Amino acid sequence: MTTLAHLTDLHLDHWPANLDAAMDLLAGTDPDVILIGGDNGNDDGLRRTVEALGRAWPEADIAWVMGNHDLWRKPYRHLWSRFSDITATYLEGGNLETDSCTVVGTYGHYDYRGGLATIPLERYETFTDGRHVWNDRFIDRLGRTNPQIAAEIAELFWHRYQAAVARGLPIVVLSHTWPFAPTDDRSRSFFDAYGSNQLIGDAILAAKLRPAVLFCGHTHRADRWEEFGFPMINTGSDYSEVKVTIWDLERGTIPGASSAGHEP
Ligand SMILES: [Fe+2]
Numbered sequence: 001m002t003t004l005a006h007l008t009d010l011h012l013d014h015w016p017a018n019l020d021a022a023m024d025l026l027a028g029t030d031p032d033v034i035l036i037g038g039d040n041g042n043d044d045g046l047r048r049t050v051e052a053l054g055r056a057w058p059e060a061d062i063a064w065v066m067g068n069h070d071l072w073r074k075p076y077r078h079l080w081s082r083f084s085d086i087t088a089t090y091l092e093g094g095n096l097e098t099d100s101c102t103v104v105g106t107y108g109h110y111d112y113r114g115g116l117a118t119i120p121l122e123r124y125e126t127f128t129d130g131r132h133v134w135n136d137r138f139i140d141r142l143g144r145t146n147p148q149i150a151a152e153i154a155e156l157f158w159h160r161y162q163a164a165v166a167r168g169l170p171i172v173v174l175s176h177t178w179p180f181a182p183t184d185d186r187s188r189s190f191f192d193a194y195g196s197n198q199l200i201g202d203a204i205l206a207a208k209l210r211p212a213v214l215f216c217g218h219t220h221r222a223d224r225w226e227e228f229g230f231p232m233i234n235t236g237s238d239y240s241e242v243k244v245t246i247w248d249l250e251r252g253t254i255p256g257a258s259s260a261g262h263e264p
Pocket residue numbers: 009011038039067069218219220
């Protein structure tokens with residue numbers, strides 16, 4: 001039995017109590033692999049999270065990805081910085097290989113395919129449809145478009161996913177944004193353009209082996225999709241209501257995986 005724990009969107013820079021809330025939810029569990037899913041509260045929040053988890057579960061493997069908020073006021077290539085002082089596997093740089101599974105991960109980003117086709121690319125690039133504003137204008141894109149950045153990220157993910165397929169063990173995927181755009185056109189919206197990188201999903205579906213399970217976050221809404229032949233779970237932590245998912249790799253979700261609301 002391999003037990004996975006997924007926590008995401010703790011946003012510790014503005015919600016520092018969320019780390020204790022997550023630790024409370026995990027108390028009494030015995031995870032073999034702990035996945036930290038992005039919007040961690042910048043590099044400092046990530047460090048604190050890894051340290052707390054490592055103290056509580058010294059035998060567990062810990063792996064992590066960034067979220068879009070962790071890239072604010074930084075060039076997007078911060079995504080490929082080395083974090084050699086952090087005692088956890090940074091999945092943007094390489095897979096976590098355990099005796100029972102391979103974990104492949106990415107921040108993800110967005111290629112706009114979740115959005116409305118009636119809104120032109122230029123509008124998405126300026127983060128407004130004329131009425132609403134998407135806040136990721138704080139990421140320094142170094143002159144590139146968001147679909148170009150999404151493609152750069154997906155290309156590297158594809159190579160890591162292929163390495164996981166070659167290994168032959170069950171594959172666990174961790175992404176911050178959704179790897180699939182909404183399949184129902186009615187679910188598309190201006191904001192959904194910034195929710196998914198379908199190029200990651202395309203890489204998964206083109207491979208010979210599907211994930212055993214996929215975890216994501218970013219939308220702050222708990223959700224579960226099965227339509228791609230494997231469970232895709234959005235744990236759905238929100239700023240004031242932390243959630244975690246506990247998952248048995250062989251049997252699926254473990255009852256009791258829960259959430260906790262608290263005052264900031
Ligand atoms: Fe978030």
